[in-house]
Amino acid sequence: MDGKHQADHGQYKVRLERRLASVINGFDKDYEQISGSAQNDKLLTFKSLNIDHExxxxxxxxxxELTYWSDIDMVPDFNNFSTSKEYQLLDNNRGIYFTKLRKLTRNNKDYWVLQVHPFFDKVEIDNEYLESGYNPDIFGNDRFLLSGSPKENYQEIHFDGEYLFSIFFRVGYDPPGKSINHTLLIFFFSLLGLVLLIGGGFVYTLWSKGQKNSCNHLYLYYSFLCKGNYAFLSFSQ
Incomplete structure (x- = not known):
């Protein structure tokens, strides 16, 4: 791997770790709500755990034994994850999920609390408004491979020094938001070309009629338009 690709992959890793830090912070806030609601009820029930959660x-x-689930679309099997790991990847027939596992004690009885965040959806959805596949909030496209353990040539992802999982960025991978910037660039140059095509003929007509002052004003307007769009694209990146 050349220096440029190493630098790119290093940046992808940093951005991914930042996004996961935000997810983990969300896990922790939800857990505070879960543990707080449990303390206010003698028994853990669906009613006591019916709380706002991210x-x-x-x-x-x-x-x-499964005693509570906040989602019915994906219900994990207890045998699909390890109780010895706080962070891990959960892979089942529904998708791949990033998870955090911890204990909750209520009335001298211990429970496992498993929180999940989708990385990849394996279920085909026949709906133009819903998408299956990679989570666009975490990944820019599907050009990556995941591993729940350290692997050669894979980037190791950590949070506060603790290992989460490993990822291999394949050729063509983009971080989240990059595809949007590509779309903006295409739109910008298409719009610019249309403006110049229409405006060019108009400027030529004015020039041929001797209205040079009007031509100069239009030139300044087009220059301002181009610089404004360029500044917007730079800011969006």
Whole structure:
């Protein structure tokens, strides 16, 4: 791998770790709500756990019995994750999820709280407004591979020094937001070409009629328009 690709991959890693830090902070805020609601009720019930939350979560008994689920579209199997890891990837027939696992004690009884954030949706959705595949809030496209353990040539992702998972950025990977910038560039140059095409003929007509002052004003206007669009694109990146 050449120096440029190494630098790019290093930047991708930093951006991904920042986004995951935000996800983990969201996990922690939700957990405070979960543990707080549990303390106010003698029993853990669906009613007591019916709280506002950002991320879906599930409660299991120490024996692995599912006692609460906030989402019915994906219900994880207790055997699909390790109780010895706080952070891990959960891979099942619905998708790949980033998870955080911890204990919750209520009335001297311990539960496992599993919080999940989708990385990749494997389910095909027949709806033009919903998309399956990679999570665009985390990844720019699907040109990546994930591993739940360290692997050669993979970037190791950490949070506060703790290992989360590994990722391999394949050729053609873009971080989130880059595809939007590409779309903006295409739109900008298409619009600019249209303006110049229409305006060029108008300027020529004015010039041929001797209205040079009007031509100069139009030239200044087009210059301002181009600089304004360029500044907008630079800011969006």
């Amino acid at each position: 991320f879906h979560f599930y409660l299991f008994s120490q024996e692995g």
